[in-house]
Every structure is written in C-alpha cells, then in structure tokens.
Amino acid sequence: AQKITQTQPGMFVQEKEAVTLDCTYDTSDPSYGLFWYKQPSSGEMIFLIYQGSYDQQNATEGRYSLNFQKARKSANLVISASQLGDSAMYFCAMREEGGGGATNKLIFGTGTLLAVQP
C-alpha cells in the first residue's frame, strides 16, 4: 500500500538559516509524483513543489528545493534562507496511480509544523 511518512511533528529554525523537512514514501508503482504543500494558519493549502519519479534532476522553486533520493524513497524539502512567513504546517504528498493515473489522487503525510524564530 502507498504511504507517506513525515517523522518530524515540529521543528524550529532561525531566520535566514536553511531547514530540511523529512519525507519518506512507500510505493510499488514505478511511476509516481511527489508534492509539498504549505498550510499557514489560515488553512489554505499552498502548492510549493513537485518531483516526478522519472525526473533526473531535483526540483527547485525559488527558495524551495526537493532532495529526491529514489533508492532511499525519500523526498525531503529544503527551505533556504528561512523567513518568518515560512512558519506553517508543511505536508508531503504522493500522487497515487490507479486507473492509469487519470484520477490523480493524493496521499498526504501527517505534516511538520515549522516555526521560524527571529
């Protein structure tokens, strides 16, 4: 069965420092997608970054990068130069195949609460 594991319920980071949020996944499907979302206190889920299982390079989006280690089945999110506005809940998710992938169902981890300290 497909599963996403985020082992860090909460983390602190100093402003302007980098932080890594861990995510491991389990799937037997050779084709899958990995996502990170940010959920601030307002509740809205904000898409941050996507990595496809066949992508050769790690995905990057501004200050966000995804450290994709396929053999280890890990997809850690790295946030560089943390800002106070980065304080939020962060969710790792995996796209589930099934039916050729047309439904694009996502399986989410339990999240990591990041607190950026001034």
Next chain:
Amino acid sequence: SQTIHQWPATLVQPVGSPLSLECTVEGTSNPNLYWYRQAAGRGLQLLFYSVGIGQISSEVPQNLSASRPQDRQFILSSKKLLLSDSGFYLCAWSPGLAGKETQYFGPGTRLLVL
C-alpha cells in the same frame, strides 16, 4: 488564471442537521475535482473525487455524499451530521489531463458540529 472558491468559510451546525458545502472553479474546463477532510492536527483524507459531470468516486464510507451538477461545481452534502463530521473541508482541482497532476486547493470550510 484559475481560481477556486468555497463557501461558506465557517459553519456551526447541530448534530442531525443537513449539510451542503459548495465548491466552484473558474478559468478551466473539465477539471478533476476533489473533496478532502482534515481533522484537527491531522493530515488530509480524500473523501470524494470526480473526473466529470455526474461521475463521483467515494474513498471513505461515511454519511457524506458528493455531487457534480455542473462541470466546475462540486457539492458535499449530508442528510444528518454527526459529531465526527467536524473538521476542515478542502476542495481541490487538477487539470483533467494525464501528466498534469498538481492539485490546487480552495480556502476551505471549517465545520463544527455541536
């Protein structure tokens, strides 16, 4: 650009009352639509998804139902709410094309059942 709306933003309902949450998407056609629930301090659980008008798939057995009367409208309903239905309900959409997997979420509805 595409936008997704949900209403109401917040809802307090008594146990046993009916429920209707609405989600609409603008700026796209034939989207895949999704309803998720997030219990307090937990991750998201997929409740329903739809790949087209009138096509609904249920992921979790429960007293909730979903309908898609129009291409860009997705409704979550219940005839009788339970205390356990309290939570944060998020609607999401993704392009209805293979390989376009990213889901984009609406602002959510906070439901409290008393």
